[in-house]
Amino acid sequence: MQEYLPVLLLLAFAVVAATGFMVLSGLTGPKRFERGKEDPFECGMPLFSDARRRVTVKFYLVAILFLLFDLETAFLYPWAVLFRKLGLFGFIEMMVFILILVVGLVYAWKSGALEWQ
Amino acid sequence: MDLQSILLSLKAIVPEMILTATGCLVLLYDLLIPEENRGVHAGISAVGVITALFSVLWFGSERIEAFSGMLAQDTFGSFFTVVVLVSLLLTLMLSRSYNDWEGIQKGEFYALLLFSSVGMLVMAKATDMMTIFLGLELLSIPIYVLVGFDRKRLSSVEGALKYFLLGAFATGFLLYGMALLYAATGATSLSGIAAFAGKENVFGNTLFLAGTALLFVGFGFKVSLVPFHMWTPDAYQGAPTPVTAFMSAGPKAAAFAAVIRVLVVAFPESHPFLLKGLWVVAALTMTVGNVSALVQDDVKRMLAYSSIAHAGYVLVGLVSGDRLGGQAAMYYLFVYSLMNIGAFAIVMLLSEGEERGYAIENFRGVGFRYPVLGALMTVFLVSLGGIPPTAGFVGKFYLFSAAVKKGLILLTVIGVLNSAASVYYYLRVVVYMYMLPERAEEVRPRPVGVGVALALFIATVGVIALGIFPKGLLSFAESSILSIFLS
């Protein structure tokens, strides 16, 4: 686990540095309040409705597809590392796995889940 | 794992592989054919299921420890494979016509049924907590979707949502229980847990006790035992009727398979402690299920409540905690699948559509106008009520006699009283069919296709034949339960 210490340290550093910049900016920057300045930007038009609205379902579809296929890639990595040792057996095993996922992809494709209309 | 053991492992999951392949095939073929031809998927799926059934017979049931002890093929597994596959086959026969009537004929329906069944088979064969969980998830997720499959109908979506939310919680409980058990014992395999329970004092081990309790809470949700049965009526009523029939048979059998294996293999030492708890749950489940079923006017909902009660009866067999009890429970699960699917099939036929409900009023005078339907319904209801000479009677007889032999007199009395009470609401339907005058606007049964007729035929023959000649199935169940007691 020792090799993760620099990672932690750098993360902590990044947070500290970011906070530092933020503080510096707060100290040096002007503070002038003005009406309308704190309104959400709407291309110069007065605000007419709240932005918290529902988004189209297509985004959720993409999220679900992502979960599915990203998990698959995650599973492929350990296999890839050991692929040379596993040889033909590993190849066949993974092809079965990929085949099932390809069935899923073909299904999603044909049933129109990949269309963005 | 060398090649030899891998091939042996693959041999242990031949039915699963066949079902998976069929499911994928259905899914892909669905994309190629026009909408009106989709009924053909029921046929394709049925061919796959029959092939899987034959593979079970062909490969026999010699014990195979597959995948480094994650899964075991044995007679016990084969028994439940047969139960699940038979229920699946009957469901497929019912769904083809039903989906046409309700306008939900889609390839996904059959694929989901097949995938869910794969989960059930995995669960029945699992010898490790991880595979049990894998099977359970694979079982549950397609079922959630299937319950809400008629997504234009509000009750279907409502049932699916309730089932999904509670089921997700139950899965959480189960997984947490497994995690605690792993923390306590350092093993996920059932035999590993048994080895720990054999040498340590588990009663002082809080982790172990909490893990066990959570594990059984999770299982309790899945087989709808009483404090955890809340989802059952709504999910059963909302689901498309063939799915309801399937849910009451396949998943229940698979979950009970896992419970039996866990009880027998993992907890042989702590039995008395666990059995006390299960005793209470069994009594509660029978009573609550039956009492709630008494007041239902919708036959589908009534059958849903009665399925809770039946889970209680099966649990009585487990509480007996010996070979006889287990054997009786397994026998009962099999015949229950047959009679319940049969009863749901008739209910499905006697409705004007899912939207209009399944009011008991629909049954008025059915016995005279449609004598065959009436007679079949009577057979199933009589069997569900546990009246001879049907299989339901034999099953209950063995369950309660196993309990009596173990000295569980009070539980048996509760069970028999419940059984008597259940006769009231089962026979109420018969009374409607034969003794009450017809309604002015009669309910026309839906046209009975080949599939439905075949399903009804198989279910009826099964219920009567197993009632008169129970020996064969009983000895199959006996060798099954022995196969895990000995291992």
Added chain:
Amino acid sequence: MDSAVAFLTSKIPFLASLPFWVVAFLVMLVVALVILGFALTYEGIATYIERKVAADIQVRIGPNRVGPNGWFQFIADGVKLLMKEDLIPAKADKFLFVLAPYLVFVGSFAAFVVVPFGISLIAADLNIGVYYVMAVTSLVVIGILLAGWGSNNKWALLGGMRAAAQIVSYEVPVGMALLPAVILAGSLSLQEIIRSQGGYLGIFGWNIFHNPFTFFSFFLYFTAALAETNRTPFDIPEAESELVAGYHVEYSGIRFAFFFMAEYGDMFVVCALAAALYLGGWQVPFVDVSGLSPLLANLLSLGVFLAKVIALILVMMWVRWTLPRLRVDQLMRMSWKYLVPLTFVNVLGVSVWVLAFDGKGIPALVMSLLGR
């Protein structure tokens, strides 16, 4: 790490009197500082170069006022952004609004830890390096989504959603396109992968020339990675002409600078990964770096690595100022219908190749035919 500490304690007597962990901590601190400094400087310079490249392509002059030839432009920009007023819209979700830039900033920096700058110049040679990069860079998605939602602005929300959809869509082909290199090296450690690309073959030892599939993989990866960094032609989330500025429309001053820096940081990481996995990383063609003295070896490998990375970054900039923007449906189709199936085929092809030729690439096969 241990060797670095041992080296220092042998050189500087004062350090030898301190306990091991103090020295180790100091070393790490210095390393962290150096990386942070490098990242900040690089990002500054990259913005300047980007403007110059844009100007050249559009036949303009570009920044030329601050310092000779405008070289100090990025410092002026930085100071300007630092001294701007820090605005938080009244209706924004304050906590999320403030949190988002941090996540983006930290996520993009964290990836620098495993970038293999030279033969022994790496902050942490994790044995799951490739995986780690993919994991921490996905922090950026969360930051962007939070920024979009927290701003309570329609443009921001839409931009954030689009960005998230795009990044997750292209995450899949990115992951799949990296697999061939992992298969060939049999390791996820970036140093290990680079070492496997050395040898007497020179540039033909690089993974990109290993076989046709890896050659193709490199381009697939580069395309998908371009989309992951939200740059033109895949910049639909921040398309100025329709979304004003996308998810960071409400951000100003230093908070905006964080998003900006993260974008350039991501570019560097993506190009570093491409260089390390397919272009031989710090391997100097036809020179066995490990045989040289440590100082020379490190300097040489650092120079070569940076040259490769900067070349790739310049390609990215060139693409940005040359190609028009894709529509959102084209964008999604590109990922799911072209890149994903192609990367599948690629992984398949590479694994078949490895099985068929026992892991030897075309150059090695040719050499063995020639009798070497």
